Every structure is written in structure tokens, then in C-alpha cells.
Amino acid sequence: MEMLVGRRGFLMSSATLPMLAVPAAAQAGAGLPATAKAFPLSAVRLRPSDYARAVEVNRAYLLRLSPDRLLHNYHEFAGLSPKAEVYGGWESDTIAGHTLGHYLSALALMHAQTGCADCVERAHYIVGELARCQAAHGDGYVAGFSRKRKDGTVVNGKEIFPEIMRGDIRSAGFDLNGCWVPYYNWHKLYTGLFDIVDHIGPNEQAMAIAVGLGGYIERVFASLNDEQVQVMLACEYGGLNESFAELHARTGDARWLRLAERIYDKRNLDPLTQKRDQLANFHANTQVPKLIGLARLHEITGKAEQATAARFFWEQVTRHHSYVIGGNADREYFSGADTIAQHITDQTCESCNTYNMLKLTRHLFAWQPDGALFDFYERAHLNHIMAHQEPVNGGFTYMMPLMSGAKRAYSEREGEEFWCCVGTGMESHSKHGESIFWTGDDTLIVNLYIPADATWKERDAVLGLDTVYPFDGSATLTFTKLGKAGRFPVALRVPGWAKRHEVLVNGKPADATQAGGYAIVTRRWKAGDSVTIRLPLDLRLEPTPGDEQTIAVLRGPLVLAADLGRADGEWDHPEPAMVGQDLLAAFRPVDEESAQYATAGLIRPADLTFVPFYRQYDRRSAVYFKRFTDAQWKVEEAAFLAEQARQKDLAARSVDVMHLGEMQPERDHNLTSEISYPLAYRGRNGRDARTGGFFEFTMTVKPGPLLLQASYWGDERKRTFDILVDNQRIATQTLDADKPGSFFDVDYPVPEALTKGKAKVKVRFVPHDKNSAGPVFGVRLFTARQEPRA
Known part of the structure; x- marks a missing residue:
């Protein structure tokens, strides 16, 4: 069973979308082009709107960051003197350096979206410094991640690779030989380098870094057999397969394509190529970039199974694993298909997941335009990504909580947290104009109704899209300039939720054909012409x-x-x-x-x-x-409100809560263990201990009577274990299918003598011989309810 420990936990240790019909091959050729490509981001300028504001807030955020602080570890590990202190948060942990790749991408995208010259200057400076660091290593290596040894010493992450090349590979899903997701880290760096080339201009230095680093990584993989590679790929690797597919596409060197196809996690990807949904209990954002990589590989190789996996994954996630805002996952993990209602928590919708799902959607749409793809894109972009940014100071959420009453937690103004979702946030809010306009076979496609101006190079045209959508259902596209006037189709997306729509040309009702989720007007267009779509906002x-x-x-x-x-x-x-x-x-x-x-x-x-x-x-x-x-409510009201009151009361009386199986809570509570393992079952994290083992952790206490509550699954086979507080047994628990089909709690009184005069105690679970302890799905210490005096 997959261990449910998220990356956030590791460190800090949808609605049914009925509009999302599966894109159908039968739609192709029915008035839409066979393939499509988006307008270059540099060809689009946003008009005033919430989107444009988000970009400007993000630009200010990017320019507040210090390139030298982000480069600190790169310099230090190359034997060069750092020019500034390292940032805190994740940049001071073993994933250090991952933000720099995101930052490079954000600078490049921001330049393309706004023409920001300061972003270009910073990007070129960083590339130059990375080249210095790579030259100092002398073997192609360049990285900012570190390695934590068993004794707790933090050293250069480069130390792990000779071990790996000898076949000594140790991974706990996010940790590889004491380093946190190094290949994921490199994928971010590669993407940043490629974005510099694509959005700022040709850069021989950036490409030389990419090739040199590729040589180093290639030597690591070449030293391993296929079985060892699979063991190594159990550690999250981001979309490193995409990185080498891109390197092949840009250099023409077949060695990079061979490496890209070798970076293939069979356990997760084989079921998807066979159209089997086995996503439950898998870390969600670990998977999405792999599918983006397969999509990019399909574009190069034409292999059908690569496209099959990408399409099937998209369909399953958007139709069976997504919340109403378009995001997915609870506490970073997929639950079972169609179980969203059981996972409406304060840990829903990791923002990185949606950032990556939008990338995957763009690939699928480019292969075969279909409005259903952009129905999802619009939903997730508008309702999740736009909520992802704090619009005053530019901070970002990690999770987007959907539990009633939960509040969003944004990164601070100076950005010391540097979560993964801070990195993707920098990018997401640098490129709100990237998917509005598309073309294919001389057809102009309008996919998003975001106010903007754009240049259509192929027709020497300047377009204006005027709208206050989504607050009004009308959007008007005007050909401000049309150097190459002529007859061609304009396709306006009609969302699947729209029960009706109206199309006007130059203010008058016009006939439009319907195909693949679009209203298509084909006529001879000239400068000054406009086309309007009106949608009901019911x-x-x-x-x-x-x-x-x-x-x-x-x-x-x-x-x-x-x-x-x-x-x-x-x-x-x-x-x-x-x-x-x-x-x-x-x-x-x-x-x-x-x-x-x-x-x-x-x-x-x-x-x-x-x-x-x-x-x-x-x-x-x-x-x-x-x-x-009304009739149902009369029956349900008492139980419904009583359960809510119980939970609120329990929370109010809680002194300390231990989330077992989660890295950061276990670290915060000084967990120690022997023959004990974190696990997940039915969407809940927990921990057990096998015969001869134990797990123990500290909990805060307060004066007065306390209860220790432990949560269990009600269908466990028989096992018996002891619960101790400061080495004194307070209970012996036997589990034996006590409450089939549900989790349940057991409360254990804690003798006041064990807590008197103390601020903390140690809680230990110990199995009897030939038994196991737990699994325990969380422990809580709370005050006993005070009975009213007579």
C-alpha cells in the first residue's frame, strides 16, 4: 500500500464537471482544424482585468527576489563564494535550488507577457552564474540541492550519485539517499533554461548548460540496469522525461531521446497505457509531470501508447478525481475514483497539480482541438489558479482548502517559504495570456474570454478582445488591423454549461456552424470587422x-x-x-x-x-x-448538528494532535520507532509497529484530567498492543473487526499523576508478541469534559 506522505509533509517532517465530455475523435474535421497551436505569449498583451492585475502583482514579486540568494547553494557547492545568504524555508532544506528553475521560467514568461527588460537582465545574469558553477565542477554537474547524512550533517547533494552508480539506491518516495527529489529539481532547472531560449531568445550558454548536465545525468543512468532504474524512479522525478525529450528535439541528438524513454516509471505508467485507473493513494503531482513528458515524447516519436496514457489520465482526473474548482487531490494524494465528497478537507487541491494539468491540457488540445478540453482549462484557470495568488503582495497558496470555514494560507511577502507551489505560482501568474488565442489551418480559435490585444503574424493582423467575462456573458473580437484580409473561419468556444448562445458579426445576428464545442463563423474578414458571442450566465x-x-x-x-x-x-x-x-x-x-x-x-x-x-x-x-x-432535514438535522458540535467541542478541548504517518508532524513530535512503518488506507495516513518494534512521540499536556484518543480502522484482523505514557501502561487495545466499514475512535483516560507538573509526555505504542500495534490513524490529547456542579 502506498505511503501517503506528501512533499509538504515530507519537508514539514469536482464536482462531476458534466460539461467535460471526453474529447471525441469523431469531432475532428467537422469545421475545426486537425491540429492547433497557441499564439506566442509575446504576441498577447492583457487589457485591464483581474488577470492583468495578477501579472503586475507577480512582476513586483519577482523583482523583489534576489537572484544571488537563489544561487547561494549553486555557488557554494561549486566551490565558489556565495554572493548572498541563502533563503529560508525549502531553500534551506535538501530540495534547495528548485526555486531557481521556476524563477528562470517566470522571468522568461514575464518578459514575453509584458516586455519586462529587468526580467531579461536577471535571467541572463543567472544563466551566466550557472555556467560559472558548471565550469567549476568540471564534469557537467550543476545543482543547488543538498544531502542530509545519517548523522544529520548537511553536505553537497552531489555526494549521492557515486553511491547510486554503485547500485546503492535508497528511496522513501521523496528522499533519494538523503537528498530530496534531485531529479525533480533538475527538471525545474531544465524547464527554466528552455524557457529562456523560447521566450527571451537563442542562448548558447543556456543550451551548453543543458547539454553538459545531460551528460552527467546520462552517466548515472548508464551505470544502472533496468531494475535499478525502476528503484531509483520510485523517488519523485518530476518531468525529467520531458526535459530529455526537449533536449533531443532541440539538439537532434538521439542519445537524449533514448534517455527520455528510459525515464519511465512502470508501476504508475503501465496501467495508464492500458486504460486502468489505479490512481488511488498515489501522490498526485508526482504523476502529472510524467504524463506531460509522455505527451511530449508522443509528439516526437508518434508512439500510440504514449498518447493513450496521457489522454486516459486526463480523462480520469478531470471526470473522476477533480473538485469543482478544477483542482485535485486531498493532502496531495488521489483518492478513489468518484470519492470527492469524502475528501472535502482543508488540504485539498495542491496548486502545482492544476498548474501541470493545464500544461497537459494544452498538449492534448494541440493534437486535436476540442472545446471540452478548454471547458476544463477555463474552470481550473479561473477558479483555482486565480485563487492561488494573494492579490496584494503576491504570495501563493500551497493547498486550496475547500472545507467549509477553512482559510487560505499564503506564502509571505518576502517569500521565505519557497514551497513547490510558490515556484509554479511565479510561473502561472506570468502567463495569463498564453492560451486565449490559437490557430490551425488558417482558423482563428478563441478559447478563453480574457480581455487582451494580440498580433496574428500569419495574417499581419492585430486583434482586440473586449469583455468583462466572467461577470458578463458577452465578448467581442475585433480585427483592428488585417493586412491579409480574406475568407477564413473564426471559432468561438461555446462552454458545455451554456444552454444557448448568440453570435453577431458587426453587431448583427450571424449564422454560425457548430462543431466540437465551438461556434464557427466563416466569411471574408476585413479590418474593422467584429464578431461577438453572448453566453447566458445562469x-x-x-x-x-x-x-x-x-x-x-x-x-x-x-x-x-x-x-x-x-x-x-x-x-x-x-x-x-x-x-x-x-x-x-x-x-x-x-x-x-x-x-x-x-x-x-x-x-x-x-x-x-x-x-x-x-x-x-x-x-x-x-x-x-x-x-x-424538508422531510430529509427533519430526520437528519439532529444527527447532523450533533456531529458538527462534537467535532467542534473536541477541537476546542484539544491540547495536542499527532498526525501519524506525516513527516512534519512526526518530526515536530520527535517520533522515534523500530520496525514501524507509515501507511495509508482509505485516504487516511497512519502508522503501525510490527512484532519487536514500537513507535513513540512527545505530546504537549496541561494540568487537569486528560483523555488520549486514538483512531483505528474498524475492519482490522485481530491484534493486541499496549499504550504507554512516560513508560507507564495506560491501556491494552485489541482490534478485531470492531466496526466494519468505518474508522472509529477510542478514548483512554490518562492518570493525572503521569502529567502533573509536566509540559510534555511521551506516548508509546508497543505490540504484543506475534502481533502488530495499530495501524493508528492519528492521536489526540484533550481535556476531559467538566461536568456541571450540582
Whole structure:
């Protein structure tokens, strides 16, 4: 069973989308081009909008960062004097250096999107410094990641590769011989170097770094047999297969293609080539870049199985594993297909996942245009990526919590955290114009209704897209200039949720053919012509995959959420529910221009105001609701509210909580163990100990009577173990299929003599002989309820 420990945990240790019909091959040739390509990012300039603001906030953020601080480890590990102190957070851990690759990409994309000259200067400086570092190593190596030895000493990450080449390969999923995801780290660097070439201009120095580093990595792989490579690839490697596919495409050297195809994790990718969904309990963002790499390889090799895996993965994730905002995963991991309703938590939707799913979508659309692909793209881009940035200082979320009352946690203004989602955030908010306009076979395709101006080189044309969508359903495309006038198709995406649409040319109703999710107007176009699409922005409800009773509210492409108050305030009310027969009839517009609605007699315990989810960066919100008829509510109300009250009461009385099986909580609680393993089951992390072993950790205590609560799965086969506090046994627990089909909690009184005068105690789980202890899916210490005096 896959160990559920996320990268965040490692260090700090959708609705059913009914519009997303599977892109059908039958659509090809029905008025749409066979293939398509996006306008270059440099050809698009954003007009004022939330998107344009996000770019400008991000540009200020990028220019606040210090290239020399990001280069610190690269310099130090090359034997050169660092020019500035290292950043904190992840840049001070064994993944150090990963941010520099993201930063290079962000600088290049920001230059393409805005023409920022400062970004070009910084990018060229960094490439020059990387070349210095690589030359100092003398063997092609260049990196900023470090290695933590068994004694805790932190050294140059280069130290692990001679061990690996001897066949000494040790990985725990994210750790490779004491270094955190080194190949993932290099994938980010490669992408940054290639983005410099693509968006700033030819750069021989960048390509020389890429080739030299490729030689070093190639020698590591060449020393291993195929079985050893698979062991090594059990450690997250990002999209390193994509990196070498790109290096082959840019150099023509077949050795890079051979290496790209060897970077193939059979355990995860083989089922996808066979169209089998075995994603449950796999770390989500570890997988997405692998599929992007297969998509890029397919574009080079034409191998059908590479495309099959990429398409099938996209279909399964978007239709069966995604939340209403387009994001996926709970605590970084996929759950079972169609189980979203069971995983609406404060750890949903890692932002990196959506960044990568949008990349994969662009590949699939380029192969065969289909509006269903961009129905997903629009949803995730608008509702998740736009929510990903704090729009004042430019910080980024790691997770996008969808649990009612949860608040978003953004990185700080000066960026000391440097999570993976900070890196992808730098990129995402540098390129909001990249997917608006596409072309193929002389067809102009408008995929996103984002206000912008663009240059269409092939027709010597300048386009303007005027809209305030998604707050108004109208968008007008105008040919401001059309040097090569003539007859050609203009395809405007009609979202799958739109029950109707209207197309006008030069202000008058026009006939449009329908194909593949587009309204297509073919005529002789000239400068000054315009075409308008009008879409209805109706309210609608969407259920989660697999649970018709758990619903979300949308208006056109916007996910709406109930406003539960300021993020810096408290929210301690019962989880809101919807009660009634005709739920949408209870919504009344408050300000339609900003998509604000209020409910009347709908929400229990009290009505709420609904607003666009992505704008609630400093608010608490509710996205998902259980729905009940009046009759159902009378039956459910007591149990529903009682459970909410129990959970709130338990949280209020909690003194300390231990999330077993998660790296950072286990580190924070000084966990020690022997013959003990983290594990995951039914979406919950835990830990067990086998015969002769134990696991022990510290917990904070306070004066007075305390209870120790442990969580178990109710279908365990028989086993017996002891629970000790400061080496004193407080309970012996036997598990024997106690509560089939559910998790359950057991409370153990802690004698006050064991906690008196102490700030912390040690809690230990020890199996009886020929038994195991647990698995235990979390431990909590909380105060005993004080009974009222007579």
C-alpha cells in the first residue's frame, strides 16, 4: 500500500464537471482544424482585468527576489563564494535550488507577457552564474540541492550519485539517499533554461548548460540496469522525461531521446497505457509531470501508447478525481475514483497539480482541438489558479482548502517559504495570456474570454478582445488591423454549461456552424470587422462525482462560495447545509455585475451571501453543501448538528494532535520507532509497529484530567498492543473487526499523576508478541469534559 506522505509533509517532517465530455475523435474535421497551436505569449498583451492585475502583482514579486540568494547553494557547492545568504524555508532544506528553475521560467514568461527588460537582465545574469558553477565542477554537474547524512550533517547533494552508480539506491518516495527529489529539481532547472531560449531568445550558454548536465545525468543512468532504474524512479522525478525529450528535439541528438524513454516509471505508467485507473493513494503531482513528458515524447516519436496514457489520465482526473474548482487531490494524494465528497478537507487541491494539468491540457488540445478540453482549462484557470495568488503582495497558496470555514494560507511577502507551489505560482501568474488565442489551418480559435490585444503574424493582423467575462456573458473580437484580409473561419468556444448562445458579426445576428464545442463563423474578414458571442450566465448546481447529495453552486464558469467572514476571524458555526425542493429559486441577486447573490430560507442554520470563490483570498468560505429536502432535514438535522458540535467541542478541548504517518508532524513530535512503518488506507495516513518494534512521540499536556484518543480502522484482523505514557501502561487495545466499514475512535483516560507538573509526555505504542500495534490513524490529547456542579 502506498505511503501517503506528501512533499509538504515530507519537508514539514469536482464536482462531476458534466460539461467535460471526453474529447471525441469523431469531432475532428467537422469545421475545426486537425491540429492547433497557441499564439506566442509575446504576441498577447492583457487589457485591464483581474488577470492583468495578477501579472503586475507577480512582476513586483519577482523583482523583489534576489537572484544571488537563489544561487547561494549553486555557488557554494561549486566551490565558489556565495554572493548572498541563502533563503529560508525549502531553500534551506535538501530540495534547495528548485526555486531557481521556476524563477528562470517566470522571468522568461514575464518578459514575453509584458516586455519586462529587468526580467531579461536577471535571467541572463543567472544563466551566466550557472555556467560559472558548471565550469567549476568540471564534469557537467550543476545543482543547488543538498544531502542530509545519517548523522544529520548537511553536505553537497552531489555526494549521492557515486553511491547510486554503485547500485546503492535508497528511496522513501521523496528522499533519494538523503537528498530530496534531485531529479525533480533538475527538471525545474531544465524547464527554466528552455524557457529562456523560447521566450527571451537563442542562448548558447543556456543550451551548453543543458547539454553538459545531460551528460552527467546520462552517466548515472548508464551505470544502472533496468531494475535499478525502476528503484531509483520510485523517488519523485518530476518531468525529467520531458526535459530529455526537449533536449533531443532541440539538439537532434538521439542519445537524449533514448534517455527520455528510459525515464519511465512502470508501476504508475503501465496501467495508464492500458486504460486502468489505479490512481488511488498515489501522490498526485508526482504523476502529472510524467504524463506531460509522455505527451511530449508522443509528439516526437508518434508512439500510440504514449498518447493513450496521457489522454486516459486526463480523462480520469478531470471526470473522476477533480473538485469543482478544477483542482485535485486531498493532502496531495488521489483518492478513489468518484470519492470527492469524502475528501472535502482543508488540504485539498495542491496548486502545482492544476498548474501541470493545464500544461497537459494544452498538449492534448494541440493534437486535436476540442472545446471540452478548454471547458476544463477555463474552470481550473479561473477558479483555482486565480485563487492561488494573494492579490496584494503576491504570495501563493500551497493547498486550496475547500472545507467549509477553512482559510487560505499564503506564502509571505518576502517569500521565505519557497514551497513547490510558490515556484509554479511565479510561473502561472506570468502567463495569463498564453492560451486565449490559437490557430490551425488558417482558423482563428478563441478559447478563453480574457480581455487582451494580440498580433496574428500569419495574417499581419492585430486583434482586440473586449469583455468583462466572467461577470458578463458577452465578448467581442475585433480585427483592428488585417493586412491579409480574406475568407477564413473564426471559432468561438461555446462552454458545455451554456444552454444557448448568440453570435453577431458587426453587431448583427450571424449564422454560425457548430462543431466540437465551438461556434464557427466563416466569411471574408476585413479590418474593422467584429464578431461577438453572448453566453447566458445562469446559476446552476453541480454534484460531486459519486454523490448527488453533495453540491456546489456555479454561475457560468464561476464557482460561487458562501462568504463566512474574514480569514483573520473565527468561524465556529455548524457546517452549512441546503434545505428545500427548488434550491436555485432561493437565490436572489445582490450585485449581478460582481456575481453576488443572497439566499432566502435556504441555508441551515442561517442564510448566506454567495460570491466568486477565487476572489475570497482574505475570507473564509463554503463551497460544498449537503442538500436535503424538508422531510430529509427533519430526520437528519439532529444527527447532523450533533456531529458538527462534537467535532467542534473536541477541537476546542484539544491540547495536542499527532498526525501519524506525516513527516512534519512526526518530526515536530520527535517520533522515534523500530520496525514501524507509515501507511495509508482509505485516504487516511497512519502508522503501525510490527512484532519487536514500537513507535513513540512527545505530546504537549496541561494540568487537569486528560483523555488520549486514538483512531483505528474498524475492519482490522485481530491484534493486541499496549499504550504507554512516560513508560507507564495506560491501556491494552485489541482490534478485531470492531466496526466494519468505518474508522472509529477510542478514548483512554490518562492518570493525572503521569502529567502533573509536566509540559510534555511521551506516548508509546508497543505490540504484543506475534502481533502488530495499530495501524493508528492519528492521536489526540484533550481535556476531559467538566461536568456541571450540582
